[in-house]
């Protein structure tokens with residue numbers, strides 16, 4: 001089995017205390033999450049929304065405040081994460097799909113909004129260049145793909161800086177060093193972030209007209225790409 005095929009099990013294990021942990025593991029997590037909603041134009045309306053790599057549903061929980069009547073598709077490989085979504089988000093028009101992205105048939109010309117918060121760094125460069133055109137095709141004209149994530153290629157010098165800063169951030173909440181040890185192992189096995197400049201260029205090649213930065217500090221970036 002390839003390491004990538006164990007991602008669902010990795011996040012099943014992470015699901016119980018996900019939000020409590022993630023805010024102390026990922027710098028700026030809440031700021032980046034809220035930027036996905038704040039970055040949308042005031043006059044933008046969305047009837048069909050895809051939460052791509054939804055995890056425990058934090059993005060949908062945020063967007064439902066703005067678009068309470070929309071139909072939400074929550075896509076994730078982790079069954080346990082989706083079980084939490086079903087429980088916590090009951091009452092909204094929601095379709096939970098358990099699937100790896102590669103096995104999902106993205107409907108064409110269907111979504112007004114696709115949101116991915118910290119899910120696409122699990123795809124490597126080739127996979128991002130595969131999925132961006134599919135996301136673009138899956139959006140209606142004028143639709144928006146909004147995404148927040150860590151954006152720095154593991155081969156760049158900046159990545160060494162990220163690891164140093166990140167270790168300090170995690171150790172401030174978990175001083176015994178065990179959480180950082182777990183994170184470093186997870187990052188090694190499951191994370192394939194890419195530079196923002198590369199991703200912008202792939203988004204344009206995929207057919208997006210414009211890419212706007214919602215919020216950014218260093219390699220922690222949120223953008224909106226408009227079809």
Ligand SMILES: C[S@@+](CC[C@H](N)C(=O)[O-])C[C@H]1O[C@@H](n2cnc3c(N)ncnc32)[C@H](O)[C@@H]1O
Pocket residue numbers: 007008011022033052053054055056057058059075076077078081099100101102116117118119120122123
């Ligand atoms: C770090 S969590 C982010 C969860 C959530 N979007 C949030 O706002 O916190 C990444 C999620 O993406 C899912 N994921 C990552 N790559 C995936 C893939 N290729 N196919 C399906 N799900 C994937 C994982 O199962 C996990 O639940």
